[in-house]
Amino acid sequence: MTDWALLDHEYLMSTYSRLPLVIDHAEGNYLFDINEKRYLDLFTGLAVNILGHSHPYLMNALATQAERFLHISNFFYNPPAIRLAKRLVDNTLEDGKVYFCSTGAEATEAAIKSIHKWISRQEEPKEGIIVLKNSFHGRTLGALRLTRQPGIYQDFPTLPISIYEVNMNDIAGLKDICEKHHPAAILVEPILGAGGILPLTQQFLETAQALCQEKNMLFCLDEIQTGVGRTGTLFAYQAYDLKPDLILFAKGIGGGLPLGGIIAGQKLKNTFQPGDHGTTFSPSPLSAALGNAVLDVLIEQHQLEKGKEVADFLWSELQKLQRKFPALIEQINGRGMMIGIITTLSKTSIEQLRQEFLENGILINITAGTIIRLLPPLTLTKEEVTHFIDIFHQLLAKME
Ligand SMILES: *Cc1c(COP(=O)(O)O)cnc(C)c1O
Numbered sequence: 001m002t003d004w005a006l007l008d009h010e011y012l013m014s015t016y017s018r019l020p021l022v023i024d025h026a027e028g029n030y031l032f033d034i035n036e037k038r039y040l041d042l043f044t045g046l047a048v049n050i051l052g053h054s055h056p057y058l059m060n061a062l063a064t065q066a067e068r069f070l071h072i073s074n075f076f077y078n079p080p081a082i083r084l085a086k087r088l089v090d091n092t093l094e095d096g097k098v099y100f101c102s103t104g105a106e107a108t109e110a111a112i113k114s115i116h117k118w119i120s121r122q123e124e125p126k127e128g129i130i131v132l133k134n135s136f137h138g139r140t141l142g143a144l145r146l147t148r149q150p151g152i153y154q155d156f157p158t159l160p161i162s163i164y165e166v167n168m169n170d171i172a173g174l175k176d177i178c179e180k181h182h183p184a185a186i187l188v189e190p191i192l193g194a195g196g197i198l199p200l201t202q203q204f205l206e207t208a209q210a211l212c213q214e215k216n217m218l219f220c221l222d223e224i225q226t227g228v229g230r231t232g233t234l235f236a237y238q239a240y241d242l243k244p245d246l247i248l249f250a251k252g253i254g255g256g257l258p259l260g261g262i263i264a265g266q267k268l269k270n271t272f273q274p275g276d277h278g279t280t281f282s283p284s285p286l287s288a289a290l291g292n293a294v295l296d297v298l299i300e301q302h303q304l305e306k307g308k309e310v311a312d313f314l315w316s317e318l319q320k321l322q323r324k325f326p327a328l329i330e331q332i333n334g335r336g337m338m339i340g341i342i343t344t345l346s347k348t349s350i351e352q353l354r355q356e357f358l359e360n361g362i363l364i365n366i367t368a369g370t371i372i373r374l375l376p377p378l379t380l381t382k383e384e385v386t387h388f389i390d391i392f393h394q395l396l397a398k399m400e
Pocket of ligand 1: 103104105106108136137138139189193194222223224225226250251
């Protein structure tokens, strides 16, 4: 039999440590390995497969578009992309406009460039973007400047993009920067994803938005992980009643294909002119067709509401577990299908826990060292929740 691990090691640069699994196919909420063992997928390709795998409606949309054309370039009008842009705008910033790219990091790059284009048009001096300590905005060099996670940006050249770093939920610190300097923008994740599923408070977000209005700054939200239904609303900010100037999205929107972008409101929607920015491949008509199918399922077929109901059940079951094992489960953070479980377990024990979940046919993710990150699909069923909780209960009882 082919030794995929050996070949991987020999021919692929080692940028990720892998789980000991070779996936043969995927269906619904499960991955199947080459030994036909099935795994309940509770991290969905890192927040990408928001509707699980090979969803029939998405597969149909993909096949239909594939018969028309796969790629046409930006020289032509691209109906699936235009339709998707309109629907994104209709559901977020009315009168807004969309720029499409393929990945999250590229969405951040587009945000950085459009913020700087805006700066160049302001009469008063503006400099710098306020970002959070421990933020994650991507790994290309521009995005990396805004990513403030130690261990990720060291060893690489620093682009001269001015930033100010503030601790999450530190309102005094945020005000202080805005008093002393003339920042152009605040860019934050409503819930820090890679940083450990840590939500910003309503008060911090409202203060950030108010400061932006007061001081002519841009209020920008990285919804690359929190967006597309992940937290129970189409975008996370909608639960806080905010109105950002810029929304970054990627991950879930393409239904498994690469698609990302930014949605800009009044202040930023006309900053880019032909020649200012662009890329050959995006928006891929295939990705855009899937994006439309994702919105059909989430909105028209009410998967947002259905997913929210199962997420509520998952939360209440997890909270029961926490009450049973207070010495092991310290805190549960996040919202909807974006859950971070802070445990008292050491790095070794958490690795062992992940291994035991794997043996029991359940895939979980660990982030920020020891935080259990769950990013289940919105198609998760209550039966699957109960099964996961049963296994989790057994494993915790063994560890106590
Ligand atoms: C994943 C992620 C990114 C980067 O997206 P890529 O597609 O991996 O480049 C940026 N911001 C947030 C909040 C993310 O979760």
